[in-house]
Amino acid sequence: GQQVMQIPQYQHVQEGEDFTTYCNSSTTLSNIQWYKQRPGGHPVFLIQLVKSGEVKKQKRLTFQFGEAKKNSSLHITATQTTDVGTYFCAGGKGAQKLVFGQGTRLTINP
Amino acid sequence: EAEVAQSPRYKITEKSQAVAFWCDPISGHATLYWYRQILGQGPELLVQFQDESVVDDSQLPKDRFSAERLKGVDSTLKIQPAELGDSAMYLCASSFRGDQPQHFGDGTRLSIL
Numbered sequence: 001g002q003q004v005m006q007i008p009q010y011q012h013v014q015e016g017e018d019f020t021t022y023c024n025s026s027t028t029l030s031n032i033q034w035y036k037q038r039p040g041g042h043p044v045f046l047i048q049l050v051k052s053g054e055v056k057k058q059k060r061l062t063f064q065f066g067e068a069k070k071n072s073s074l075h076i077t078a079t080q081t082t083d084v085g086t087y088f089c090a091g092g093k094g095a096q097k098l099v100f101g102q103g104t105r106l107t108i109n110p
Numbered sequence: 111e112a113e114v115a116q117s118p119r120y121k122i123t124e125k126s127q128a129v130a131f132w133c134d135p136i137s138g139h140a141t142l143y144w145y146r147q148i149l150g151q152g153p154e155l156l157v158q159f160q161d162e163s164v165v166d167d168s169q170l171p172k173d174r175f176s177a178e179r180l181k182g183v184d185s186t187l188k189i190q191p192a193e194l195g196d197s198a199m200y201l202c203a204s205s206f207r208g209d210q211p212q213h214f215g216d217g218t219r220l221s222i223l
Contacts, residue, residue: 006152033211042201043153045211088152094209097143097166100152 002027004091005033006101014109019076021104023089031092032065032072037103039086046087081108116214122221128190131218134183135204143212144177144187145201151194153201161210197222199216 003026013019019023019090023032025087031050035043047056049065056063062075090098115134123129135142140161147155156175158166161182170177174193179185190195198220201211 009211031209041205042214042216043212045213084137090152092209096208097158098212100154100162102152105150 002091002093002099004089004099004101006089006104008104009102010105010107012107012109013079015081016078019079019083019106021074021087021089023072023074023101025070025071025091025099027091027093029069029091030094032069033090033092033098034063034072034074035088035090035100036085037088041085041103043088049074076106079106079108081110084108114202114204114213116218117209117216118166118218119216120219120221123192123222125194126191128188129192129196129220130189131187131200131202131220132188133185133202133215135202136213139204139206139213141205141208141210141216142179142185143203143205144185145203147199147201147217149199158208165208192220192222194222196220 005024007022025032033048034046038056047063052066052069054065060077064073086103088100088103090100117132122188125205132214142159144156147153150182156170157177159179201217203214205212
């Protein structure tokens with residue numbers, strides 16, 4: 001079945017440093033979604049990408065969808081302590097179930 | 111606080127007992143999901159409803175788990191009998207339709223003793 005892998009599993013940075021997490025699917029996707037889960041919280045939707053090669057920005061966050069629609073990345077510029085949490089990608093095929101990656105846990109040293 | 115309502119927030123019970131979780135999705139959302147999340151891992155889909163119909167329950171352990179959404183609104187997930195390995199966070203989510211962003215509830219943290 002479809003698998004979604006994320007790397008790295010953990011990332012610790014100094015406040016102000018950049019952060020990137022990568023997501024790879026075993027199959028071609030129709031869309032990819034990114035979620036953030038704060039410690040003790042629930043996943044919160046960040047963004048959805050649907051087009052090959054798509055790039056979207058939200059303030060300091062940049063999301064990319066690969067040309068082959070099998071990989072994606074999330075880059076955070078100049079991290080802040082509010083960025084702490086676990087970032088999940090989730091791959092979808094139309095209305096079929098989303099498959100979540102195992103997440104990248106980001107911790108930040110202030 | 112999440113817009114998707116779940117109860118209870120915490121549940122501690124002994125193995126072999128029955129457990130039930132309730133979820134009330136965002137009004138107008140036709141698609142409802144139940145996920146299980148083990149600490150340090152991503153959510154794993156247990157069951158997906160479109161209105162009152164199950165569209166995916168391939169990962170639901172049907173010998174002990176059941177889920178229903180009788181009127182296509184709120185939903186109940188049941189485990190009977192509970193096993194030690196069922197300890198996890200159970201998350202409910204809803205979306206307008208199956209390919210749209212999902213909104214999660216706060217979850218029920220289940221501990222089996």
